Amino acid sequence: MMKYAISLLLGLLCGVALFIISLLYNPFIANRTLTPLSVGDTAVTSLSYTAVPAKSIAFTNSGAGRLQPHPKGIRLLREDTLELTDIMVAEMRDARGQTAGIGVKFSSRSERTNLLRGEALVNSAWYVHLPGRGSFFVEQSENYWQFIQNVLVPAYRNSANSWKGKWSGDLSAGPGALGVARVTGVGGSLLGLSMVAVESLSVQAYSTDNGPVSAEGRLLIKMLQPDDVTATE
Amino acid sequence: MLKTFMIGLVLGVLATAGALYAFPVVDLQREHSLVSVATNGGNVESFYINVPADRILARQPGQDSLLPDMLEWPGANVLQPIGMELYKIRNERGVVIGVASQLSESGSTSTDWLLHFPARGSQLISVQTQATSSGALRGDLRAGSREFAKRRGSVAVRWVTDDSADEGVAGGRIEMLTNYISRVDRQ
Numbered sequence: 001m002m003k004y005a006i007s008l009l010l011g012l013l014c015g016v017a018l019f020i021i022s023l024l025y026n027p028f029i030a031n032r033t034l035t036p037l038s039v040g041d042t043a044v045t046s047l048s049y050t051a052v053p054a055k056s057i058a059f060t061n062s063g064a065g066r067l068q069p070h071p072k073g074i075r076l077l078r079e080d081t082l083e084l085t086d087i088m089v090a091e092m093r094d095a096r097g098q099t100a101g102i103g104v105k106f107s108s109r110s111e112r113t114n115l116l117r118g119e120a121l122v123n124s125a126w127y128v129h130l131p132g133r134g135s136f137f138v139e140q141s142e143n144y145w146q147f148i149q150n151v152l153v154p155a156y157r158n159s160a161n162s163w164k165g166k167w168s169g170d171l172s173a174g175p176g177a178l179g180v181a182r183v184t185g186v187g188g189s190l191l192g193l194s195m196v197a198v199e200s201l202s203v204q205a206y207s208t209d210n211g212p213v214s215a216e217g218r219l220l221i222k223m224l225q226p227d228d229v230t231a232t233e
Numbered sequence: 234m235l236k237t238f239m240i241g242l243v244l245g246v247l248a249t250a251g252a253l254y255a256f257p258v259v260d261l262q263r264e265h266s267l268v269s270v271a272t273n274g275g276n277v278e279s280f281y282i283n284v285p286a287d288r289i290l291a292r293q294p295g296q297d298s299l300l301p302d303m304l305e306w307p308g309a310n311v312l313q314p315i316g317m318e319l320y321k322i323r324n325e326r327g328v329v330i331g332v333a334s335q336l337s338e339s340g341s342t343s344t345d346w347l348l349h350f351p352a353r354g355s356q357l358i359s360v361q362t363q364a365t366s367s368g369a370l371r372g373d374l375r376a377g378s379r380e381f382a383k384r385r386g387s388v389a390v391r392w393v394t395d396d397s398a399d400e401g402v403a404g405g406r407i408e409m410l411t412n413y414i415s416r417v418d419r420q
Contacts, residue, residue: 007234008241015245058290058304058319073301075289079321079329080262085351087319087332089290091307099309102317104334108351109259116253125355125378127347129336131311135345137357139378175378184376186357187345 029118049090051215058089067211084109101130120144134188140181143173161208168202197221275414282407289319314339354379386413
């Protein structure tokens with residue numbers, strides 16, 4: 001009797017493991033490699049920022065995860081309603097690497113997350129202020145599934161609990177058509193303008209203890225043409 | 234025995250799939266939205282920020298004091314006129330329900346607030362720096378996401394001094410009264 005119970009238990013464990021592996025390496029989950037904004041001839045604006053919390057101006061969260069708040073002494077978001085929320089303040093750089101402005105990003109894990117469909121979703125909002133030009137608001141859902149598959153899981157698999165390599169991918173997953181973020185100009189010369197954006201992440205090193213060691217984020221912003229308006233609604 | 238193992242294997246696969254399907258991976262803590270309807274239409278909601286208790290970060294141009302003390306503001310010239318504060322934001326019952334940022338630039342006639350409520354969405358409000366006759370600062374909802382995506386309306390921001398605060402500490406609270414209406418309703 002005992003050997004059947006052990007056999008069933010082993011089968012159950014193997015079943016769970018098999019399912020998780022097939023989920024992580026599911027070939028039917030689309031791997032988006034091309035930024036929709038790179039298609040077309042309209043000029044895009046690129047803003048980059050460091051995606052390493054310790055190199056940002058400020059970063060805070062509940063303090064329970066692997067991403068450590070920065071700088072030392074910053075208040076944590078320990079309240080129940082904020083425990084899945086991160087705040088980042090970052091210096092935004094233009095395509096030439098010059099400081100163009102400042103950005104605040106609020107992000108919270110999304111209840112629409114569905115791992116069966118390869119959706120590890122985060123709802124986020126950016127406020128970016130570019131002195132002399134204006135400011136804009138970005139609303140988006142981000143999908144971290146590709147990041148989990150290509151960086152996080154290999155980092156945990158590695159005996160040194162770290163990952164080194166080169167991974168780049170788009171994070172934006174809506175609410176616009178083709179998974180682009182919706183951008184609204186809210187100040188200066190950008191006031192009232194409708195735009196779309198794609199946020200992407202480029203990671204070179206990752207540690208399971210401290211999160212990204214070398215990583216850069218990028219916001220690619222495109223002004224909407226009249227023909228595009230219906231496509232994004 | 235192999236047959237039992239295979240049954241276990243299938244059960245394991247089905248149980249994991251079922252669990253992922255049935256139970257939410259992310260379950261945000263929610264508070265009831267304390268919204269009332271204004272006499273002339275629109276949904277009215279109040280938010281509060283206790284100062285300094287709810288302040289997460291503070292940097293004002295020309296001032297040496299920073300919060301937190303270890304904050305290093307970038308040296309780039311374009312960022313020197315920028316003032317920024319980050320707060321936790323509370324509902325009418327005093328429960329923390331979100332976070333907010335306030336960003337201003339020296340010489341500007343308005344200040345931009347970004348409010349983020351994890352379970353509801355975000356709103357971007359532009360507030361005039363000149364107070365109205367009632368003593369409040371008036372602002373407008375410029376953009377929003379999710380619950381606030383199709384809203385428009387106004388905001389009144391008021392500073393209320395707390396006389397019971399410790400000596401030497403500027404205590405009080407920021408009150409924000411929002412009055413929004415659905416854009417669809419107006420058509």
